[in-house]
Every structure is written in C-alpha cells, then in structure tokens.
Amino acid sequence: MIVDRNQLSCAEFQAQLPELIGSGENAAIHPHIQSCELCRALLADLETIAEAARQLFPIVEPPDKLWEQIESAIRQERAVHEGC
Amino acid sequence: MLARAQAGDHSAFAQLYSLHKRRIYSLCLRMVGNIAEAEDLTQEAFLQLHRKIATFRGDSAFSTWRHRLAINVVLMQLRKKALNQISLDEAMDPAPEEGPGRSFGAPDLTLSGTIDRLALERAVGDLPAGYRLIFILHDVEGYEHNEIASMLECSIGNSKSQLHKARLKLRDALHIRPKQEAQ
Ligand SMILES: [Zn+2]
Numbered sequence: 001m002i003v004d005r006n007q008l009s010c011a012e013f014q015a016q017l018p019e020l021i022g023s024g025e026n027a028a029i030h031p032h033i034q035s036c037e038l039c040r041a042l043l044a045d046l047e048t049i050a051e052a053a054r055q056l057f058p059i060v061e062p063p064d065k066l067w068e069q070i071e072s073a074i075r076q077e078r079a080v081h082e083g084c
Numbered sequence: 085m086l087a088r089a090q091a092g093d094h095s096a097f098a099q100l101y102s103l104h105k106r107r108i109y110s111l112c113l114r115m116v117g118n119i120a121e122a123e124d125l126t127q128e129a130f131l132q133l134h135r136k137i138a139t140f141r142g143d144s145a146f147s148t149w150r151h152r153l154a155i156n157v158v159l160m161q162l163r164k165k166a167l168n169q170i171s172l173d174e175a176m177d178p179a180p181e182e183g184p185g186r187s188f189g190a191p192d193l194t195l196s197g198t199i200d201r202l203a204l205e206r207a208v209g210d211l212p213a214g215y216r217l218i219f220i221l222h223d224v225e226g227y228e229h230n231e232i233a234s235m236l237e238c239s240i241g242n243s244k245s246q247l248h249k250a251r252l253k254l255r256d257a258l259h260i261r262p263k264q265e266a267q
Contacts, residue, residue: 018241018245022240022244022247046248049223052201054223054226057205058110061106062105062122066105069127073127077131
C-alpha cells in the first residue's frame with residue numbers, strides 16, 4: 001500500500017495555511033486543496049474576502065478644512081515655541 | 085533667514101500633506117470608524133510628523149519611509165486612544181482559545197463570491213483592533229508582511245497568522261449575519 005506522505009488532516013493543513021497564503025505561493029495547487037472540498041471552500045472564501053477588501057474600500061479624500069486646522073495648529077505651536 | 089527656512093519647511097510640509105493625506109486619512113477613518121475622530125487623528129499624525137520632520141531632511145530614502153513614519157504616528161495615537169478598550173499590543177497576542185480549528189464549517193456555508201460592502205465594513209469594524217489593523221494594512225492598503233512586521237514591530241510570521249485570523253473572523257461574521265433589509 002502506498003502511503004501518501006503529503007496527506008494532511010484538515011487541521012494540519014489549516015495550521016500551515018497562514019504561511020502558505022502569506023508566502024505568496026499558489027495555495028490552490030496544494031495536494032490537500034485538490035482533494036478536500038472543505039478546505040477548498042475555505043480558501044475560496046478567504047480569497048473572496050481579500051479581494052473584496054481591495055475593491056470595496058475606496059481611498060477617501062479628507063475635507064479641505066483639515067489642512068487649515070493643521071496649519072493653524074502649527075502656527076500656534078510655533079508661537080508658543082518662539083514665546084519661550 | 086529663519087523666516088525663509090520656515091517658509092521652505094512649510095511648503096515642503098504642505099507637499100508632504102498632499103501626498104499622504106488620502107492614505108493616512110483613509111487608514112484613520114477605517115480604524116476609528118467615524119469622521120470627527122478620523123480628522124482629529126489625522127491632524128495629530130501630521131502635527132507629530134511636522135515636529136519630527138526637521139531631523140529627517142536630506143535623506144535619500146525619505147519618501148519610502150515617511151509614509152511608514154506617518155503610519156507609526158497613527159499607530160501611536162491609536163494606542164493612546166486604547167481602541168475598543170483593547171491595547172494593540174494586547175490584541176496582537178493571539179488569544180489562547182483561537183486555535184486553527186475554528187474554521188471547520190460545512191461546505192454549504194461558502195460565501196457566494198460576492199460580499200456586500202456594508203456587511204464587510206460592519207464586520208471589519210467589529211474585529212478586535214489588532215486584527216483590524218493588520219487586515220487594513222495588508223488587504224486594504226496593500227502593504228507586504230515584511231513592511232507590516234517592521235511597522236508594528238512584530239515578526240513576519242506573526243503578521244501572516246494575525247491576518248489569517250482576521251480573515252477567518254470576517255468569514256465567520258459574514259456567514260453568520262443573515263441578509264438584512266434596510267433598517
Ligand atoms: Zn481539508
């Protein structure tokens with residue numbers, strides 16, 4: 001009988017998953033993913049979440065008044081500094 | 085002479101502000117979740133930058149790490165505010181009960197492949213501060229794990245595992261919440 005040394009339990013595989021995903025390797029070609037529907041679904045969800053994060057959160061422009069507030073705070077700090 | 089130096093400083097600083105304001109403000113907004121606080125935090129971050137900037141002038145690598153400096157200032161402010169009553173250091177430590185076994189779900193719970201923006205925003209807002217920060221820095225802002233590790237002074241492995249846990253928590257949150265009509 002041939003023992004597949006790559007065969008991992010779901011728990012073992014999922015323990016490796018942060019490193020596997022984080023290293024930028026293609027986790028989808030991992031033998032466990034090929035054979036396990038549960039972990040395949042998990043991986044797909046995690047990818048969906050990461051993709052959604054990239055697309056759904058726009059970069060926001062701060063209001064113009066913020067720069068005015070910062071400038072006036074800097075002027076105040078400078079005045080205090082020069083005062084002593 | 086001093087006045088000219090200050091004027092020079094000021095225009096350099098104005099330029100720095102216009103270069104970084106969007107990312108800094110967006111990060112603050114996502115971390116604190118309300119506009120007034122995000123404005124305060126952004127202002128404080130740039131004031132701190134302004135205080136520090138004189139010491140860093142003339143560095144060729146200036147542009148690459150000044151954003152990092154800005155992020156660090158934001159992080160310091162967030163620590164001071166003790167976001168969600170949890171310090172970031174505390175949140176950075178994996179909670180003991182959060183084993184990898186948490187994610188065993190029935191396949192039929194799989195996300196449909198589309199995520200509602202409001203649902204995701206809410207779920208991100210509910211994350212503990214440390215998880216939220218790593219998720220935002222990596223998945224939203226696009227920082228690499230090595231950059232995050234150096235910004236947060238944690239290991240690269242730690243950054244990877246925290247991000248993974250953040251995504252798992254989001255997955256749970258997005259599955260659990262039923263679709264809601266406008267309330
Ligand atoms: Zn599995």
